Every structure is written in C-alpha cells, then in structure tokens.
Amino acid sequence: GPDGVGKRTLAVSLSALTNCESQKENDLCGQCSSCVKVSAGNHPDVTVVDFPWIETFLKSKNKRANPRVIPIDVMRELVREAQFQPFQGAVRVFIVDDAHKLNEAAANSLLKTLEEPSSTTSIVLVTPFPESLLATIRSRCQLFTFGRIRRDEVTRYLEERGEEQAQLKSALSTGSIGAALSL
Numbered sequence: 435g436p437d438g439v440g441k442r443t444l445a446v447s448l449s450a451l452t453n454c455e456s457q458k459e460n461d462l463c464g465q466c467s468s469c470v471k472v473s474a475g476n477h478p479d480v481t482v483v484d485f486p487w488i489e490t491f492l493k494s495k496n497k498r499a500n501p502r503v504i505p506i507d508v509m510r511e512l513v514r515e516a517q518f519q520p521f522q523g524a525v526r527v528f529i530v531d532d533a534h535k536l537n538e539a540a541a542n543s544l545l546k547t548l549e550e551p552s553s554t555t556s557i558v559l560v561t562p563f564p565e566s567l568l569a570t571i572r573s574r575c576q577l578f579t580f581g582r583i584r585r586d587e588v589t590r591y592l593e594e595r596g597e598e599q600a601q602l603k604s605a606l607s608t609g610s611i612g613a614a615l616s617l
Contacts, residue, residue: 435580438612
C-alpha cells in the first residue's frame with residue numbers, strides 16, 4: 435500500500451500482539467511489560483530494520499549506509515539473529531521497512547529463512563512497492579494489501595490527536611495519515 439497508511443504500524447502492533455502477556459479476546463492489553471516495551475521501541479524480540487537501525491549496524495562494522503539500498507550485510511545479520519530463540523516473548527519479529535530497497539544479494543540471502551521459517555520467528559517485509567521485490571521473495575510471503583484511507587477517517591484521526599486544521603490536512607493528504615501528519 436501507499437506510504438503513510440499504517441503498514442509499519444500494523445506490523446509493530448502484530449509483533450506486540452504475538453508477545454502480549456495478557457491478551458484479552460485476541461487484543462493487546464497495552465499494559466503488560468511486553469506491550470510497553472514494544473510501544474517504547476525497546477522490546478528485545480522486536481527489531482524494526484529501518485534506515486536508523488541499518489545505519490547504526492553498519493557503523494559498528496565500519497561501513498557506511500546508503501539510504502537507497504538495504505545491503506546483504508544487514509540481511510545476513512537478520513538471518514543470523516532469526517536462528518535464535520526469543521529472549522523474552524513468544525516470537526521474535528523482524529520488521530524490514532522499505533523492503534523494496536533490498537539489493538538482489540540481500541534479497542537472495544533471505545530466501546532460505548523465508549522458505550523454512552522457525553516457529554518462533556516472524557519476518558515482516560513492509561513496502562509500498564511489492565512488485566519491486568524478487569518474485570522468489572513474493573512467492574514465500576503472505577501479501578496484505580493496504581489502500582488509501584477515507585478522508586473522513588483521516589480527519590477524525592487528526593481531530594482525536596488535537597491537530598489544527600484537520601479538515602484541510604485531510605483534504606491534502608491523499609488518503610495518507612503519514613502525509614497529513616507531515617503537513
């Protein structure tokens with residue numbers, strides 16, 4: 435789906451749900467230690483592989499990050515980490531944001547892990563351009579398609595957050611909460 439419609443947010447929420455210690459009717463409790471850590475971005479079993487994470491990882495290897503590509507070194511680290519059991523929760527979750535930036539070598543290094551996943555590891559590839567992923571990657575993944583968000587829903591979300599000019603921002607957002615928030 436397009437940028438700013440909640441793909442990454444859903445991936446993080448699903449990672450919280452799979453590790454929630456007090457699930458109530460298939461929903462997050464939002465208050466257990468696991469939910470709090472996922473919300474704060476510091477759960478040991480939930481890794482969001484985004485540009486800041488890639489930059490930090492590559493810097494530790496004395497390499498420079500390119501914001502236009504996810505290199506093989508990053509995916510090799512993910513594959514290595516995916517072999518370990520969860521530290522605290524039930525499932526280790528790796529969320530690869532902007533997965534369309536995987537170079538061919540990086541994508542290929544992920545194939546075996548996607549083909550034979552561990553029961554305690556989930557990998558979520560988030561991208562607005564799934565067609566730019568290798569066909570072999572797409573064939574090993576379950577696809578979730580996101581559409582643009584209705585204008586009235588964007589307006590309601592902005593109003594609930596106390597955003598000024600919610601109607602105008604919603605009109606200019608083209609169905610993207612992310613775009614509306616950046617205005």
